[in-house]
Amino acid sequence: MIAPGTAQGVQLGRARAEAQANVELNLWQRSKQLLFDATGVAVAALMLFPIYWMVATAFKPGRDILALTPKWFPSPFTLQNFRDAIARPFFLEDVRNSVIIVAVMLALALAIAFLAAVGTARFGFKGRTAFLVMIIGVQMVPLNALIIPLYLMLDSVGQVDALPGVIAVYLAAVLPFMVWTLRGFVANIPVELEESAMIDGCTRVGAFFRITFPLVGPGLVATAIFGFIQAWNEYIIAYVLLSSPTNQTLTVWLASFTTNHGPEWGPLMAGATLTGLPVVAFFLVLQRYLAGGLTAGAVKG
Amino acid sequence: MGVAVSAPDLEPGPLMLRRRAWLRSNLLPYALISPSVAVIGGILAFPLGMLVWLSLQHYGLRELIAHQGRWVGLDNYRSIVVDPLFHQVIVRSLLFTFACVVLTLVLSTLLSLLLLKVRRVVRVLVMSALVFVWATPVIVSVDIWQWMFDYEFGVMNYLLTQLHVGNFIHHNWFDNPVQGLGVLVLVVVWGAIPFVTITLFAGLLQVPSDVIDAAHVDGADAWQRFWFVTAPILKPIFLIVTCLSTIWDFGVFNQIYVMLNARPSSDYFTIAIYSYRESFGVTQYGLGASIAVVMVIVLVVVTFFYVRETVKVAEIA
Numbered sequence: 001m002i003a004p005g006t007a008q009g010v011q012l013g014r015a016r017a018e019a020q021a022n023v024e025l026n027l028w029q030r031s032k033q034l035l036f037d038a039t040g041v042a043v044a045a046l047m048l049f050p051i052y053w054m055v056a057t058a059f060k061p062g063r064d065i066l067a068l069t070p071k072w073f074p075s076p077f078t079l080q081n082f083r084d085a086i087a088r089p090f091f092l093e094d095v096r097n098s099v100i101i102v103a104v105m106l107a108l109a110l111a112i113a114f115l116a117a118v119g120t121a122r123f124g125f126k127g128r129t130a131f132l133v134m135i136i137g138v139q140m141v142p143l144n145a146l147i148i149p150l151y152l153m154l155d156s157v158g159q160v161d162a163l164p165g166v167i168a169v170y171l172a173a174v175l176p177f178m179v180w181t182l183r184g185f186v187a188n189i190p191v192e193l194e195e196s197a198m199i200d201g202c203t204r205v206g207a208f209f210r211i212t213f214p215l216v217g218p219g220l221v222a223t224a225i226f227g228f229i230q231a232w233n234e235y236i237i238a239y240v241l242l243s244s245p246t247n248q249t250l251t252v253w254l255a256s257f258t259t260n261h262g263p264e265w266g267p268l269m270a271g272a273t274l275t276g277l278p279v280v281a282f283f284l285v286l287q288r289y290l291a292g293g294l295t296a297g298a299v300k301g
Numbered sequence: 302m303g304v305a306v307s308a309p310d311l312e313p314g315p316l317m318l319r320r321r322a323w324l325r326s327n328l329l330p331y332a333l334i335s336p337s338v339a340v341i342g343g344i345l346a347f348p349l350g351m352l353v354w355l356s357l358q359h360y361g362l363r364e365l366i367a368h369q370g371r372w373v374g375l376d377n378y379r380s381i382v383v384d385p386l387f388h389q390v391i392v393r394s395l396l397f398t399f400a401c402v403v404l405t406l407v408l409s410t411l412l413s414l415l416l417l418k419v420r421r422v423v424r425v426l427v428m429s430a431l432v433f434v435w436a437t438p439v440i441v442s443v444d445i446w447q448w449m450f451d452y453e454f455g456v457m458n459y460l461l462t463q464l465h466v467g468n469f470i471h472h473n474w475f476d477n478p479v480q481g482l483g484v485l486v487l488v489v490v491w492g493a494i495p496f497v498t499i500t501l502f503a504g505l506l507q508v509p510s511d512v513i514d515a516a517h518v519d520g521a522d523a524w525q526r527f528w529f530v531t532a533p534i535l536k537p538i539f540l541i542v543t544c545l546s547t548i549w550d551f552g553v554f555n556q557i558y559v560m561l562n563a564r565p566s567s568d569y570f571t572i573a574i575y576s577y578r579e580s581f582g583v584t585q586y587g588l589g590a591s592i593a594v595v596m597v598i599v600l601v602v603v604t605f606f607y608v609r610e611t612v613k614v615a616e617i618a
Binding site: 033036037039040041043044045047048050051053054057065066067068069070111112113115116118119120122123125127128131133134135136137138140141142144145146147148149150151152153155156168169171172173175176179229232233235236240251254255256257263265268269272275276279280282283284 | 327329330331332333334336337338340341343344345346347348349351352355365368412415416418419420423424426427429430431432433434435436437438439440441442443444445446447448449451453454456459491494495548549551552554555558559563573576577580581586589590593594596597600601604607608
């Protein structure tokens with residue numbers, strides 16, 4: 001038995017108080033952590049709600065969409081809206097146009113941007129700074145401002161309402177960013193890697209294609225994602241330049257999705273889901289390639 | 302004898318080889334950048350020059366058919382300077398941009414700081430939500446928000462009424478341009494938060510934790526640690542996202558144009574829509590071009606600092 005006031009008792013009391021304080025601190029920290037986590041979950045829910053609402057509406061039958069008290073889940077589940085959206089005139093043509101524009105544009109842009117990235121990252125030459133300033137400078141000009149001259153220019157060469165005109169404009173629009181980003185990727189790959197391959201008997205071109213090119217892969221993927229999203233999502237240029245419905249892109253098709261009786265929300269949301277799907281898929285599938293650090297530690301010192 | 306003389310021509314000597322290598326290594330970089338220069342010069346720089354030239358012309362439907370404008374000097378600029386609608390448009394565009402940029406930056410900064418505090422699972426969840434929003438095409442997002450703010454069956458009116466914010470049954474948000482533009486700010490900010498948050502978060506991860514700890518030991522509270530330690534380190538990133546947001550929001554077109562079903566009333570005109578209307582709506586391409594030139598000038602002034610900073614970084618690298 002320990003009498004209160006003796007040395008042992010005081011020590012025990014102190015330890016007990018300390019433990020108590022620890023528990024309190026722990027509780028405080030844990031509730032703070034819980035608060036942060038709850039806020040994070042709430043933010044995620046708020047940000048995602050519009051997208052959820054689009055998908056939920058797309059799967060609802062018409063009478064559930066036009067309900068004064070909204071139904072939170074598409075409980076009688078239907079694919080009718082998607083059938084309606086696909087059956088609307090020009091859907092397939094416009095999907096084809098979007099795919100052609102994006103594919104041709106990306107192939108050209110990646111090739112051209114890669115050459116310029118190598119040129120500016122691997123060589124010093126007169127006018128290099130001027131070129132880089134131009135690359136950054138033109139990104140400051142919104143494409144919206146250039147619609148008038150672009151329209152007149154393409155009109156005079158007969159490329160209004162034709163896909164090549166739009167491809168050319170998109171190419172120019174994404175190129176500056178692509179060159180700039182790829183340049184960073186190429187510059188981050190140590191020249192020593194190429195040089196050691198050349199010592200081992202590779203030619204300069206061989207060393208480039210066997211060593212540098214594979215390592216720039218993630219950079220090419222990253223810029224390809226960027227270009228894909230920009231071109232797939234672009235609206236105003238396509239809207240102004242492509243006037244006939246068979247030549248339009250998916251975003252123009254989607255934006256003109258109203259009837260005389262106002263928008264049909266079900267098919268519209270289904271169409272919106274279909275338009276957004278490729279971009280989300282592209283993002284999610286290719287995201288793992290974006291992990292950098294492939295060359296980390298390849299050269300020491 | 303003759304063989305000896307012609308030998309250097311048949312077999313290139315070391316001097317000539319070196320000369321050819323010199324030429325190649327000197328011309329190679331120019332060859333590499335020439336396709337980019339051609340595309341950017343032809344499809345961005347040339348139209349920019351043409352825009353300025355057009356703004357000095359009378360260029361209507363007749364001129365469009367004849368491919369020949371009529372020189373009027375600064376007349377287009379004189380007419381927009383005295384145009385009261387243009388003054389409204391400029392003020393509206395600036396206010397809209399200011400609201401969007403400030404909201405985007407404040408919310409994104411808070412969110413990126415929150416991302417540092419939450420546990421891993423929650424961080425992955427928030428990041429995935431951000432990536433989903435980021436990947437949503439602008440036109441798709443406009444359609445979604447249009448549906449959510451529908452006056453009759455929109456989920457927003459229902460929620461606001463249920464939450465007793467007021468009676469929003471059959472409330473048309475776009476009758477009143479201030480409310481309508483408020484909704485549009487929401488659409489723009491929602492779409493802009495992912496890019497800015499992820500960029501800022503990436504920046505925050507670069508801030509060395511020992512500096513923060515040192516400030517902590519010295520007795521700085523959370524606000525002081527952010528304002529005096531984190532924020533100055535992140536300054537270049539803040540500068541970049543502010544400038545990019547300003548460019549995107551000042552030139553806003555798609556959200557407003559599509560939200561109002563391609564028929565925005567003049568209460569909703571921002572500078573890009575006004576320029577579009579003047580040129581493609583009433584076929585006054587010269588006038589539209591002069592408005593677009595004003596837009597570019599404002600942006601060049603605003604983004605001058607961004608370009609300077611970025612070029613500085615590029616020269617160090």
